[in-house]
Amino acid sequence: MPEPLGVIGAGWVGLVTAACFADLGHDVVVRDVAPERIAELEAGRVPIYEPGLAELIDRNRDRLRFTLDPEEVFAAARIAFVCVPTPPTYTGEADLSAVERVLDELPELAERAILVMKSTVPVGTGERLRFRLDSRSLAHVGYVSNPEFLAEGTALRDFIHPDRVVIGAFDETDGNAVAALYEPIDAPVVRADVASAEMIKLASNAFLATKISFINEISNVCEETGADVSVVAGGMGLDRRIGSLFLRPGIGYSGSCLPKDVSALKQLAGNSGYHFQLLTAVIEVNELQKRRVMGKLTKHLGGLRGKTIAILGLAFKPNTNDLRDAPSLILAPRLLAEGAEVRGWDPVALEEARAIMRGVDLRSTLLDAVTGADAAVIVTEWDELRDLAKPEIRDAMRNPLIIDGRNLLDPDTVRAAGFTYESMGRASSDLRALPETEEPDPEPELQT
Numbered sequence: 001m002p003e004p005l006g007v008i009g010a011g012w013v014g015l016v017t018a019a020c021f022a023d024l025g026h027d028v029v030v031r032d033v034a035p036e037r038i039a040e041l042e043a044g045r046v047p048i049y050e051p052g053l054a055e056l057i058d059r060n061r062d063r064l065r066f067t068l069d070p071e072e073v074f075a076a077a078r079i080a081f082v083c084v085p086t087p088p089t090y091t092g093e094a095d096l097s098a099v100e101r102v103l104d105e106l107p108e109l110a111e112r113a114i115l116v117m118k119s120t121v122p123v124g125t126g127e128r129l130r131f132r133l134d135s136r137s138l139a140h141v142g143y144v145s146n147p148e149f150l151a152e153g154t155a156l157r158d159f160i161h162p163d164r165v166v167i168g169a170f171d172e173t174d175g176n177a178v179a180a181l182y183e184p185i186d187a188p189v190v191r192a193d194v195a196s197a198e199m200i201k202l203a204s205n206a207f208l209a210t211k212i213s214f215i216n217e218i219s220n221v222c223e224e225t226g227a228d229v230s231v232v233a234g235g236m237g238l239d240r241r242i243g244s245l246f247l248r249p250g251i252g253y254s255g256s257c258l259p260k261d262v263s264a265l266k267q268l269a270g271n272s273g274y275h276f277q278l279l280t281a282v283i284e285v286n287e288l289q290k291r292r293v294m295g296k297l298t299k300h301l302g303g304l305r306g307k308t309i310a311i312l313g314l315a316f317k318p319n320t321n322d323l324r325d326a327p328s329l330i331l332a333p334r335l336l337a338e339g340a341e342v343r344g345w346d347p348v349a350l351e352e353a354r355a356i357m358r359g360v361d362l363r364s365t366l367l368d369a370v371t372g373a374d375a376a377v378i379v380t381e382w383d384e385l386r387d388l389a390k391p392e393i394r395d396a397m398r399n400p401l402i403i404d405g406r407n408l409l410d411p412d413t414v415r416a417a418g419f420t421y422e423s424m425g426r427a428s429s430d431l432r433a434l435p436e437t438e439e440p441d442p443e444p445e446l447q448t
């Protein structure tokens with residue numbers, strides 16, 4: 001009989017963890033501090049968008065319980081996963097106040113219990129928390145680091161079919177207890193000390209970000225030299241030492257994890273007296289990449305004052321309604337500052353966008369968003385945009401210009417459909433003869 005589990009934090013990681021363990025047969029008590037969130041979950045509504053999650057929670061309803069009370073978690077379970085947010089502070093370090101609150105709210109525990117840290121925390125956090133537990137006479141509360149490697153949009157698959165499970169423990173028995181929970185999952189288990197487990201998580205995300213910034217710089221050089229980055233990335237990726245994943249150029253990495261974890265690792269290194277030069281460059285390249293679309297727009301449209309630009313895709317990536325650090329949030333204010341009229345469309349994130357995208361005219365259909373527009377910019381590679389280059393869209397636009405920030409479309413097909421098309425790191429369309437971009441008349445030759 002699978003043992004009962006606790007999950008502290010009903011956010012995206014917590015709900016995915018709870019739903020997947022419930023599906024493996026565990027009874028799971030999920031605790032959150034937000035009454036509205038618990039009320040929604042109790043009423044059968046899942047307050048985040050992750051493909052398949054609502055169905056999985058519904059299917060395992062009998063094994064899932066939601067509560068505001070931390071005591072209920074430990075009354076039912078011996079092992080509790082900590083899945084609370086660790087957002088960046090203004091200096092880039094991780095804010096650990098939610099993690100500390102979990103410790104502060106631990107009820108009196110007569111028997112041994114284990115806290116399993118899934119939240120991403122700086123290296124050394126486990127050691128500090130171990131010390132705090134010990135100094136509060138809570139030596140019988142075990143601590144295990146078990147970082148999550150879930151990506152938004154594919155989280156359920158990533159949980160059930162992970163590349164690896166990482167378990168860092170102070171006490172081997174605690175590590176064994178957590179490892180046993182993953183037995184039904186077919187993946188290598190990496191047993192480590194706590195600090196190394198914490199570092200595996202941060203270093204993995206920092207490496208992924210480095211790969212993206214690297215291919216983005218290659219993409220920019222391809223534009224200057226006439227090479228095609230898709231062909232280049234394909235050729236590089238076949239080398240098993242490089243690998244083909246995370247070599248898609250675009251408008252920079254974003255979301256709630258990569259930017260935060262790269263900064264946190266850089267800060268952590270800095271605080272320990274080491275200047276992590278490579279990560280400084282990775283971050284800078286990423287910031288500049290988000291702004292590259294502006295150059296492509298002005299190249300074709302000249303000044304943007306009075307021009308209508310449609311931002312297609314607002315979420316930071318497809319299959320999520322997460323807008324955290326999304327390129328759309330950088331691009332929209334830049335366009336507005338240049339005097340453009342900005343429209344926005346997204347198949348799932350419109351409601352979230354409404355709350356934060358001031359001055360952007362949000363439209364619920366794609367056709368509506370591009371009607372009368374001078375340019376359409378693909379910011380998120382939603383499937384709905386794959387057939388964007390159709391006559392209906394071309395005829396609706398004032399100027400049929402597509403800037404594809406994700407290389408979602410095939411250049412030849414789009415151009416054959418009558419669009420001017422720019423993407424990232426691939427050959428660009430000839431410039432349209434707009435007044436702002438016309439070549440000046442050549443000087444008349446002097447008669448000698």
Ligand code: UGA
Nearest residue numbers: 148149150151152246247248250252253254255257258317
């Ligand atoms: C990332 C990691 O992929 C997960 O392994 C990790 O668990 C998670 O962070 C986390 O720490 O919680 P996520 O942020 O959901 O997951 O999204 P990714 O799919 O990694 O994409 C991150 C960003 O990189 C997106 O903006 C995406 O558009 C961009 N990206 C990704 C590229 O620009 N090029 C690529 O080739 C791949």
